[in-house]
Amino acid sequence: LCRYRLATLDLLPVQWLLTRALSSSMLSLREGCTECQPEECPMPRGCLAGTVRDACDCCWECANLEGQICDLDNTNHFYGKCGEHLECRLDAGDLRHGEVPEPQCACLSHLALCGSDGKTYAQICRFLEAAHAHPDTNLTVAHEGPCESGKPQITSPPYDTWNITGQDVVFGCEVFAYPMASIEWRKDGTEMLLPGDDPHISVQFRGGPQKYEVTGWLQIQGVRVTDEGTYRCFARNRVGEVVALASLTVFTPVRPGQGLYLLYE
Numbered sequence: 001l002c003r004y005r006l007a008t009l010d011l012l013p014v015q016w017l018l019t020r021a022l023s024s025s026m027l028s029l030r031e032g033c034t035e036c037q038p039e040e041c042p043m044p045r046g047c048l049a050g051t052v053r054d055a056c057d058c059c060w061e062c063a064n065l066e067g068q069i070c071d072l073d074n075t076n077h078f079y080g081k082c083g084e085h086l087e088c089r090l091d092a093g094d095l096r097h098g099e100v101p102e103p104q105c106a107c108l109s110h111l112a113l114c115g116s117d118g119k120t121y122a123q124i125c126r127f128l129e130a131a132h133a134h135p136d137t138n139l140t141v142a143h144e145g146p147c148e149s150g151k152p153q154i155t156s157p158p159y160d161t162w163n164i165t166g167q168d169v170v171f172g173c174e175v176f177a178y179p180m181a182s183i184e185w186r187k188d189g190t191e192m193l194l195p196g197d198d199p200h201i202s203v204q205f206r207g208g209p210q211k212y213e214v215t216g217w218l219q220i221q222g223v224r225v226t227d228e229g230t231y232r233c234f235a236r237n238r239v240g241e242v243v244a245l246a247s248l249t250v251f252t253p254v255r256p257g258q259g260l261y262l263l264y265e
Contacts, residue, residue, distance in 0.1 A: 033058070034056075036057075036058035036059075037058075038058065038059070041058065043060075044060050044062050046062070047062035047063060048062075048065055048083075048128075048129045048132045048133055049062070049063040049064060049083025049129065049132070050063050050083040050084040050128065051063060052080075052081040052082075054077070055077035063080070063083030063086070064079065064080045064081060064082050064083060064086070065105060065125075065129065066105050066106065066125045066129075067104055067105065068080075068082075068104065068105050069102050069103065069104055070082050070088040070103050070104060070105045072088050072090060072103040079103075082105035084128055085107060085108050085109060085125050085128065086106065086108065086125060087105070087106060088103045088104070088105055088106075089103060089104065089105075089106045090103045091104070091106075107123050107125035107126075109123050109124050110123050111124070111144060112145055112146045112211070112212075113141050113142075113143075113144060113145070113146075114142040114143050114144075114145060114147035115127060115130070115147075116141070117130075117137065117139060118142075118147055120146040127139070127141065146178045146212060147178070148178055148179065148239065149176070149177055149178045149212075150239050150240065151177070151236075151237065151239045151240025152175050152177035152181040152235040152236065152237055152240070152241070152242050153176045153177065154233065154235055154242055154244045155174045155175065155176050155213065157233065157244035157246070158171035158172060158233055158244060158245070159171075160246050160247045160249075161246065162248070162249035162250070163223050163248075163249075163250065163251070164223075164250070164251045164252065165223060165250060165252050165253070166222055166223065167222075167223055168219065168220065168222070168223065169219070169220045169223050169227075170218070170219045170220075171185075171217065171233070171248075172215065172216070173185075173215065173217075173218075173233035173235070173244060174215045175213060175214050175235040175242075176212055177212065177235065177237050177239075178212045179238055179239065180237060181235045182214075182235070182236060183205055183214060183216035183233060183234065183235050184234040185216065185218045185231060186232050187229050187232075188229055188230040188231075188245075189229060194218060194231075200220065200224075201219070202219050202221070203219070204219070216233065218231060220248075223250055224250070225250050227248060227250060228250040229247070229248060230245050230246070230247050230248075231245065231246055232244070233245070233246075
């Protein structure tokens with residue numbers, strides 16, 4: 001029998017196993033196939049990845065889900081075939097020493113989808129699992145890409161820090177949002193966006209580290225006493241805006257050569 005997983009769904013009907021068992025016992029190998037009699041085929045139920053033809057190309061049976069072991073080609077029929085939008089792949093990249101690679105069903109798409117239930121699905125295969133599990137809900141694809149998350153979420157805010165004059169300081173700010181967000185930096189006490197015209201302050205941005213995330217950095221080179229204060233990371237999209245703040249404390253070293261003594265300004 002093929003292996004299966006319960007996924008994150010409420011129940012996986014027992015009929016799924018019974019269907020595969022009956023189908024395999026009737027038509028285990030293509031060499032032993034008899035004349036196809038569709039009226040004798042069991043009706044597959046609870047097939048979260050859809051249905052496929054059996055080894056004799058006669059009866060319908062449950063297809064294998066993402067992550068299940070599968071038959072890599074059509075020369076044998078032991079584990080079963082992959083379902084809709086899935087293909088059987090042999091990936092030896094993550095094997096530990098001594099492990100034998102096993103072909104598994106992998107989804108052909110990695111594009112997130114927004115369902116008509118308002119939930120974001122990582123890809124079409126997860127969406128189809130949910131649709132097959134609850135056929136009465138008539139679940140459809142609302143649009144490609146994740147469902148709108150509303151205003152941005154700051155997943156990793158900047159942190160309070162301190163340093164001594166002349167050293168460098170970096171603040172980071174990671175943001176998740178769909179629609180995508182932009183990041184701005186400001187210092188309390190001024191309305192000017194950083195870096196402004198200050199050559200010892202710079203900002204950088206890039207997408208990631210996760211999908212639909214953006215990360216921004218504020219770097220202060222050769223920190224000065226006047227750089228001390230509270231810095232704010234603003235993240236905004238067309239839905240809304242959020243802010244996270246962090247403080248910078250600057251110390252001035254005194255008595256060089258006699259140990260490090262710090263003078264708080």
